[in-house]
Amino acid sequence: MRILRLFSWFVISLSMVAACTQVQPWERGYLAKKEMGWDADVLEGALNDHIYFSKEASSGGNNAAGGGCGCN
Amino acid sequence: MKLIKSRSLIALSTTALALPGIAHADAPPVQNTLSYKISNYKEDDLSRREVVFGDLGRYDIDVHQFQLVAPFTRNTSLHIDANVEIMSGASPWFTTAGLDGQPLVNLSGASGIRDRRAEISIGGKYYLENGSVGGNIGYSEEDDYRAVYIGLSGERHFNSDMTTVAVGFSHSSDKLFPTDAELFNRVIEADKRTTSALVSVSQIINQVSTFQTALSITEQSGFLSDPYKLRDVRPQHKTQFSWTSSYRRFFIGADAAWHINYRLYHDDFGISSHTVDMAWHQNISRSWQLVPTLRYYSQSAADFFTNVDDSLNPLTHYQSSDYRLSAFGAISGGISLITDLGDWTATLTAERYIANEKYSVYQVSQPSTALVRYFRISLGVDYSF
Amino acid sequence: MGSYCEIQLYDESRINAKQLTRRLVAEVIRLEQKYSRFRNDSFVAEINSSAGNKLGIKIDRETRSLFNHALSCFEQSDGLFDITAGALNRIWDFKQARVPTQEEIDELLPFVGYHKLSFTKSRLSLPAGMEIDFGGIVKEYAADTAAKLGRSLGITHGLVNLGGDFAVIGPQPDAQPWTIGIVNPKQADSLMAKIDLLDGGLASSGDYERCFMHQGKRYSHILNPKTGWPGSGLRAASVAANLCTVAGSMATIAMLREETDGVSWLRESSLSHVYMTSDEQIGGIGLHQ
Numbered sequence: 001m002r003i004l005r006l007f008s009w010f011v012i013s014l015s016m017v018a019a020c021t022q023v024q025p026w027e028r029g030y031l032a033k034k035e036m037g038w039d040a041d042v043l044e045g046a047l048n049d050h051i052y053f054s055k056e057a058s059s060g061g062n063n064a065a066g067g068g069c070g071c072n
Numbered sequence: 073m074k075l076i077k078s079r080s081l082i083a084l085s086t087t088a089l090a091l092p093g094i095a096h097a098d099a100p101p102v103q104n105t106l107s108y109k110i111s112n113y114k115e116d117d118l119s120r121r122e123v124v125f126g127d128l129g130r131y132d133i134d135v136h137q138f139q140l141v142a143p144f145t146r147n148t149s150l151h152i153d154a155n156v157e158i159m160s161g162a163s164p165w166f167t168t169a170g171l172d173g174q175p176l177v178n179l180s181g182a183s184g185i186r187d188r189r190a191e192i193s194i195g196g197k198y199y200l201e202n203g204s205v206g207g208n209i210g211y212s213e214e215d216d217y218r219a220v221y222i223g224l225s226g227e228r229h230f231n232s233d234m235t236t237v238a239v240g241f242s243h244s245s246d247k248l249f250p251t252d253a254e255l256f257n258r259v260i261e262a263d264k265r266t267t268s269a270l271v272s273v274s275q276i277i278n279q280v281s282t283f284q285t286a287l288s289i290t291e292q293s294g295f296l297s298d299p300y301k302l303r304d305v306r307p308q309h310k311t312q313f314s315w316t317s318s319y320r321r322f323f324i325g326a327d328a329a330w331h332i333n334y335r336l337y338h339d340d341f342g343i344s345s346h347t348v349d350m351a352w353h354q355n356i357s358r359s360w361q362l363v364p365t366l367r368y369y370s371q372s373a374a375d376f377f378t379n380v381d382d383s384l385n386p387l388t389h390y391q392s393s394d395y396r397l398s399a400f401g402a403i404s405g406g407i408s409l410i411t412d413l414g415d416w417t418a419t420l421t422a423e424r425y426i427a428n429e430k431y432s433v434y435q436v437s438q439p440s441t442a443l444v445r446y447f448r449i450s451l452g453v454d455y456s457f
Numbered sequence: 458m459g460s461y462c463e464i465q466l467y468d469e470s471r472i473n474a475k476q477l478t479r480r481l482v483a484e485v486i487r488l489e490q491k492y493s494r495f496r497n498d499s500f501v502a503e504i505n506s507s508a509g510n511k512l513g514i515k516i517d518r519e520t521r522s523l524f525n526h527a528l529s530c531f532e533q534s535d536g537l538f539d540i541t542a543g544a545l546n547r548i549w550d551f552k553q554a555r556v557p558t559q560e561e562i563d564e565l566l567p568f569v570g571y572h573k574l575s576f577t578k579s580r581l582s583l584p585a586g587m588e589i590d591f592g593g594i595v596k597e598y599a600a601d602t603a604a605k606l607g608r609s610l611g612i613t614h615g616l617v618n619l620g621g622d623f624a625v626i627g628p629q630p631d632a633q634p635w636t637i638g639i640v641n642p643k644q645a646d647s648l649m650a651k652i653d654l655l656d657g658g659l660a661s662s663g664d665y666e667r668c669f670m671h672q673g674k675r676y677s678h679i680l681n682p683k684t685g686w687p688g689s690g691l692r693a694a695s696v697a698a699n700l701c702t703v704a705g706s707m708a709t710i711a712m713l714r715e716e717t718d719g720v721s722w723l724r725e726s727s728l729s730h731v732y733m734t735s736d737e738q739i740g741g742i743g744l745h746q
Contacts, residue, residue, distance in 0.1 A: 007313075007315075009315050010286075014285060030613070035328075035361065043452055044452065051113065055446075057341070057343045058371060060268070089700070090526075091522045091702065092519045
């Protein structure tokens with residue numbers, strides 16, 4: 001049941017994607033800024049994922065999981 | 073937008089927009105970037121009230137991260153990652169009930185733990201007209217643990233590059249061989265496999281905001297228990313689901329970018345969790361940026377979590393007193409100061425993390441001891457050449 | 458590129474702006490070196506020297522997409538905008554102001570015609586005697602490429618001008634459009650119009666420099682590839698569009714058409730434009746007042 005709800009959240013969020021106005025390539029200056037990236041600082045993101053993974057039960061996010069470690 | 077009436081204009085625009093210098097086609101990075109980050113984080117000491125014997129100090133960890141991203145050929149790039157982690161300290165060994173029935177934690181041997189983890193991963197990415205495909209292989213080694221993994225990823229842009237669909241797959245094959253196994257009657261050698269798949273959709277909403285939603289499924293099998301705990305018996309399979317959604321917005325007036333991510337997680341150990349994290353990337357001048365971050369996390373307990381190990385249960389009975397399987401909440405806050413000097417970028421980060429059963433949004437029937445608190449400090453340097 | 462070029466970028470840090478400018482310039486130079494007809498070491502020279510080779514020559518993705526755009530220009534202009542017209546340059550020498558004979562022209566016409574090129578997946582076969590000239594496309598493409606690179610480096614206000622072909626990155630820092638003066642073909646020191654650009658590009662085509670008078674007749678460097686003779690079209694046309702490359706193709710096609718066709722071609726596009734007819738009348742829409 002919980003899993004089904006999780007899936008439906010994913011599907012609902014997908015439908016939000018459809019309702020957007022066209023942004024021309026030359027109008028994407030702000031979006032191209034480094035701080036607007038999904039992972040503005042890759043090493044910082046990887047470090048956080050690793051530390052939280054070793055302290056908490058949850059994992060999984062925007063990147064497919066990397067290698068295992070004996071920390072969890 | 074003006075309505076384009078002329079068919080010729082459409083024809084000319086179409087071929088012009090397909091030119092590689094104009095098209096939003098993915099391209100390898102223009103420069104080599106070498107990054108290094110050193111971090112130290114130290115868990116707060118436990119109080120004697122909570123510890124029966126052993127050191128009060130817990131983990132003190134140094135992490136060194138290296139990364140090289142380099143254009144390789146016209147359409148490919150090369151990524152090399154290396155990490156070294158040096159841990160010292162103690163970790164919870166077993167818990168007992170104190171005289172008043174409160175759980176007490178017993179930290180591993182007086183000598184403590186000293187371990188080193190080294191990891192290397194090499195990957196490549198091939199850039200196509202409308203996306204990219206990539207792969208990597210990696211190897212990680214500790215005194216008592218070894219992992220070999222591969223990853224594959226691909227992404228494709230649609231809808232005039234307004235939409236990006238990405239998929240990822242990874243597999244890790246791990247082996248654990250606990251130290252002093254015979255002495256303490258631990259498992260001598262065991263295997264663990266993790267397979268994970270992910271799909272994400274990113275969308276440009278308007279000139280200043282983007283949205284991403286992702287679903288990932290991870291399947292683990294093999295020895296999932298903690299070999300160092302006296303009584304830690306977990307199922308041999310675990311399936312994890314997570315749904316993540318992320319939003320980025322740029323505020324032109326403030327010259328700042330706002331990041332917010334939310335993750336919902338469930339697994340068949342019975343653990344569910346919510347994670348919300350935010351960051352505000354404030355440009356102070358062209359070369360300085362200040363980034364405060366805030367994160368909230370809360371999880372429910374695993375079905376078989378117990379805060380007091382019960383040695384009388386048969387070995388087939390699932391039980392674990394690992395605090396990471398208990399219900400708790402965690403709040404963390406941090407701040408980064410970034411300076412961009414053209415070819416050089418330096419980042420200084422400090423973060424405080426506090427886990428507490430009181431922060432949980434889930435019901436806490438058995439509070440765990442030994443919930444962590446830590447303070448982290450990092451210094452990162454990027455050099456482009 | 459043999460003409461006046463400028464790049465203006467706005468950045469709070471002078472050092473940064475300089476570095477960014479250098480990267481944009483490097484990209485423009487890369488394209489110039491690759492596609493210039495006037496360099497012996499360019500890729501275009503390599504293509505031209507492959508003429509007659511049965512095996513053809515391997516072309517990369519960028520060159521392939523330039524050919525695709527050239528085909529689009531060829532089709533939309535009913536064969537007037539032809540990058541294989543290069544062979545005619547052998548007899549039309551605009552520096553020496555010499556008018557070739559009809560016999561000379563007739564000898565060369567078999568070596569002109571885009572449809573004579575044949576492509577396989579990654580190779581081009583250029584028939585013997587033929588020549589490619591990306592002159593009418595590459596400068597505009599380079600301006601767009603530099604602007605695109607600037608945007609991807611986080612620049613929000615900037616202007617790239619490669620010899621009168623403009624690509625701008627957003628408006629000026631004070632949110633005002635860039636006002637671009639269009640030189641009067643008759644008088645190089647005066648303007649015939651101004652066009653405002655908020656984003657996108659502007660390109661001009663005209664017999665500003667390369668033309669000559671011979672026995673009272675004006676010979677423009679814009680040759681009709683079908684007849685081998687200069688056309689009898691507009692004297693100059695400037696167009697603003699979402700891309701400099703599109704603007705350049707629109708302006709060149711306007712110039713190649715017969716005068717009245719050229720004017721209606723520009724009108725139908727609904728783009729901002731300005732033109733001068735052979736009797737020196739100036740017209741256009743979307744002009745800065």
